[in-house]
Amino acid sequence: MTTATAPESMYRNDEGLGIWEHRGKVAAVGVGHAPTTRRWDGRPETSVGAISIQALRRAIEDAGVAPDQIDGLVVVPVTTTGAFWEAGKPLPTDVIESFEQTDDPLDGVAKLSTEWLLANMPELSNVQFTMYGPGCMSNALNVAAQAVGDGLTHTCLVVKSWHNFEGRYYQGGANAGEALPGTAAITQLWGAPACYGTALQFAEYCRKYGKSHEMMAPFMENSRRNGLMFPEGYWAQHRPEELAPEDYLASRWIAKPANLFDNDLPIMMSGAYLFSTAERAAGMRQKPVYILNHASSNTRSRSLFPTLDEVEEETARTARKIYEGAGITAADLSFENMYDGFSLFHQFHLEGLGYRGIKFGEALDFYQTDISIEGPNPVSPSGGNIGSGRSRVWMHTDCIQQLQGRAGARQVTGVKPEVAVSGGPMPSGGNYTVWSASPD
């Protein structure tokens, strides 16, 4: 089976599309996570392929379906942004040979294909539809939702995994080469760290609105608190440490005003969901969480990095798409779980959404109020990547679990969980999903 990357027609990139034609007709039911680790220890059972299988099987079990009922699989094929198999390093043959192989020896070690998964999960005997949702789980969710809605698959697994190797992050791959391809030679000419663009936008934000980096501290503390109540996450599993304001503000700058903790911690993880039609989901083990809409942001900035003006314009545009397709307004949101991989852009998402009526320039003030899960205005109840490590997945799992009433200690109590939005990664460039406890 040859797997294609999702075409542009799968995404809702534009305003004016009206209500999503499959609103309330697609549901998430099963959730599965593999244990997290800081980095790969070289064993077959902890490889990115192995943990992907584990997460998928847990999602299947969670949904209470027989594997042969599953007819679709959507995968994010790239399992890193910054950890690469060092050129010239001997391949882990013992690991590779522990599994059924594809043509790519690093499949299941440093990347993930549908072919590798299907070869190593013989129980998925009826998968007829496969597709890649590139980049992030946010993207794959949009693809899976559209695919189920379009009738390409009726019971579909979605999986996103991350690997992490020992050594430095973002030091390998293209960054270790003698030359940079294409426009990267311009955008990366000065070797700025990955958070540089966001740091610039945040610096301009603080100048424009008279705010400061210190105002981020309550959000960071709240996010880590929520993450420590996320048993699937890294910090809860391995290092249950809070992130008090003193800790956050004492950290060194990476790209001022972005400090170390404004950057998420690379980990190994895998998260998977089982999507189905609303009709089929009604008979599954867990309460269905309905998808009201998905929307995408694909605006190109004018120059090397989006400016603050462009970020604000784009987040507002994305919000309009989100609300239009779902048939809701900002007032309908019970909570939000927008991306926080660089913590400093979470408020751009919040302001674009108009969450709780806040306007541009008001989010950092909003952080000084009660943003806890117990309050009326929960911010990032998942805790995001700050709370659980680099994944771009926690936000989606939390939305599903909150709306199913399965978020445990993290369950929001200050609001009734009815409608939520999650997605990312970037304020300019990402994919978003609107979730609901009811189909309408």
Next chain:
Amino acid sequence: MVVLISFDIDGTLEVGDPPGVLTMDMVRLVREKGFLIGSCSDRTLSGQRAIWAQHEIEVDFVVSKHMLPDVKAQFEADVYYHIGDREDLDRRYALAAGFEFLWPHEAVAHPHFLATG
């Protein structure tokens, strides 16, 4: 002679992630010798304190990676050492702050960390 030793944690101490070659008993040894000791790490300040408390080792300071100049300003010593495993975050910061620098494998062989040293 007053000696101050700053320890990186991850990649340096046995309790780090990844674990390093310096054991907590080695740290206790230099503590018992009357050295000024502490940690200089990317871990949170509270996280560093928790590690020392867990191992019942009293330290004189815990700081973030960029704060070695503050340590030097706060404590008067005849020699300042920083021990760490990273060229950029440990050795460079240490030398810039006027510290002597030791890689972990150098530290374990250093007379300060020998019972008879």
